[in-house]
Amino acid sequence: MGEWLAHSVSLGIRTACARFRTMSVHDVIVVGGGPAGSTCARFLTRAGLHVAVVDRARFPRVKLCSGWLSPTLWDVLEMSPYDYPGGRWEWLTCHVRYGGEARAIPCHGWFVRRFEFDDFLLRASGAELHFGVSVGEIERDGDGLWSVAGLRARHLVGAGGTHCPVARLCEPPRPMGPVGVQEHEFRADPAAVARTRLGRDGEPELFLHDDLSGYSWNVPKTDWLNVGSGTVDPKGVRAAWQIARASFRAAGHLPSDADAALDAMKGYSYYLYHPQHLRGAARVDADGKGGAYLVGDSLGLAQPITAEGILPATVSGRLLAEAIVAGAPASYPTRLATHPVLADYQRVFRLRETASSLRRRFSHASPLRSTSPSNDLLSRGSRHAVSKGFAWMFSGARLPVPRLIDLALVALDGADWWLGRHRASEGRT
Numbered sequence: 206m207g208e209w210l211a212h213s214v215s216l217g218i219r220t221a222c223a224r225f226r227t228m229s230v231h232d233v234i235v236v237g238g239g240p241a242g243s244t245c246a247r248f249l250t251r252a253g254l255h256v257a258v259v260d261r262a263r264f265p266r267v268k269l270c271s272g273w274l275s276p277t278l279w280d281v282l283e284m285s286p287y288d289y290p291g292g293r294w295e296w297l298t299c300h301v302r303y304g305g306e307a308r309a310i311p312c313h314g315w316f317v318r319r320f321e322f323d324d325f326l327l328r329a330s331g332a333e334l335h336f337g338v339s340v341g342e343i344e345r346d347g348d349g350l351w352s353v354a355g356l357r358a359r360h361l362v363g364a365g366g367t368h369c370p371v372a373r374l375c376e377p378p379r380p381m382g383p384v385g386v387q388e389h390e391f392r393a394d395p396a397a398v399a400r401t402r403l404g405r406d407g408e409p410e411l412f413l414h415d416d417l418s419g420y421s422w423n424v425p426k427t428d429w430l431n432v433g434s435g436t437v438d439p440k441g442v443r444a445a446w447q448i449a450r451a452s453f454r455a456a457g458h459l460p461s462d463a464d465a466a467l468d469a470m471k472g473y474s475y476y477l478y479h480p481q482h483l484r485g486a487a488r489v490d491a492d493g494k495g496g497a498y499l500v501g502d503s504l505g506l507a508q509p510i511t512a513e514g515i516l517p518a519t520v521s522g523r524l525l526a527e528a529i530v531a532g533a534p535a536s537y538p539t540r541l542a543t544h545p546v547l548a549d550y551q552r553v554f555r556l557r558e559t560a561s562s563l564r565r566r567f568s569h570a571s572p573l574r575s576t577s578p579s580n581d582l583l584s585r586g587s588r589h590a591v592s593k594g595f596a597w598m599f600s601g602a603r604l605p606v607p608r609l610i611d612l613a614l615v616a617l618d619g620a621d622w623w624l625g626r627h628r629a630s631e632g633r634t
């Protein structure tokens with residue numbers, strides 16, 4: 206009798222385990238349901254794969270973000286902006302203030318509310334959704350399947366943002382620290398928003414910090430206001446916001462009763478694109494049939510100057526899905542590096558690095574502080590160029606003549622190297 210009981214119990218456990226195994230095996234588990242995770246899921250399920258998305262939050266959830274989208278995003282999602290059912294604000298002018306001068310610059314983009322947008326994308330992805338599950342431990346079982354919160358799959362996608370637990374497996378190099386950002390989106394009286402905003406509804410007001418180490422924004426969205434600041438050095442972001450707030454206030458661009466809301470800023474940090482990050486994009490199994498991968502903020506892909514992060518999140522999510530569907534997940538890093546958006550980021554990254562190196566070399570030799578009229582004209586011209594360049598980048602425009610820029614970069618690198626050597630030899634004599 207005892208033997209029979211033991212046999213039955215063991216059979217029961219084995220059957221339950223077998224059922225559990227077949228029930229919970231997916232093709233892909235995605236950790237994180239932001240734009241990177243939901244886009245990856247969208248293109249995987251579209252190809253017929255069985256996908257589970259796990260997120261610690263319950264959607265819709267608040268995501269600190271101003272919700273600015275560049276037009277390319279809709280192409281990546283293969284979706285018309287006019288089919289998006291949430292609030293959307295199309296803008297054709299960007300108001301840029303830099304060095305005490307304000308300019309209204311024609312360019313094009315969109316704003317959404319992340320609270321609605323992320324929820325829409327995730328629910329439209331077709332994936333099985335598991336909310337309220339904070340992923341900590343990630344294990345691999347004897348069958349070579351990743352095991353996360355009771356789900357199992359050969360492919361594991363890390364889309365959990367800056368502190369994604371999957372990043373611990375892929376270990377992307379971090380040669381530079383993250384940027385710091387503070388933001389708040391709050392309800393406001395629509396009449397007060399309309400009265401105080403700089404341009405039309407949805408048109409962003411950008412305040413470029415004097416040393417160009419960051420910028421602040423003020424975005425009217427009918428009965429919402431979205432304000433914030435971002436700085437390369439996260440320690441500077443609070444002070445930067447106070448300066449920007451005073452400037453918006455002095456210009457009369459904030460509703461008078463918004464003070465309490467303006468005190469309620471929240472902060473976050475994330476990584477801008479660096480070419481070395483791509484080394485941690487994928488850890489593919491020896492048989493090429495599974496692995497762990499990073500998309501979006503978990504890899505660190507935001508535009509190197511504007512810090513636009515939603516577009517590269519969706520681009521990376523889609524490219525990874527296409528690599529998995531093609532049965533070639535190992536091709537994901539190359540697909541990423543050669544995609545036009547990321548190839549542009551690589552150029553912008555190099556331009557930024559070369560420019561700051563040249564600026565350092567020239568700064569003590571020729572301080573641009575002369576008050577001569579020609580220098581005034583020059584600095585006015587350069588302020589104009591910076592403002593225009595920023596607005597243009599905000600509209601997500603592709604770099605013109607990329608091959609010419611590549612050639613110019615080689616020449617600039619050469620000049621930088623030569624100047625470095627020249628300075629070193631001057632120092633020796």
Ligand SMILES: Cc1cc2nc3c(=O)[nH]c(=O)nc-3n(C[C@H](O)[C@H](O)[C@H](O)COP(=O)(O)OP(=O)(O)OC[C@H]3O[C@@H](n4cnc5c(N)ncnc54)[C@H](O)[C@@H]3O)c2cc1C
Nearest residue numbers: 237239240241261270271272273340365366501502514515
């Ligand atoms: C203040 C601010 C303003 C910004 N403004 C803009 C903007 O206007 N335009 C723009 O393009 N970019 C902007 N960005 C950047 C942009 O928000 C991000 O780059 C983008 O959200 C990245 O998407 P993602 O899917 O990689 O990550 P996220 O959107 O951060 O999604 C990650 C998801 O993973 C979940 N998660 C995290 N850890 C776990 C875990 N352990 N277990 C389970 N789930 C987990 C989170 O709950 C979250 O839902 C801004 C960023 C900030 C901070």
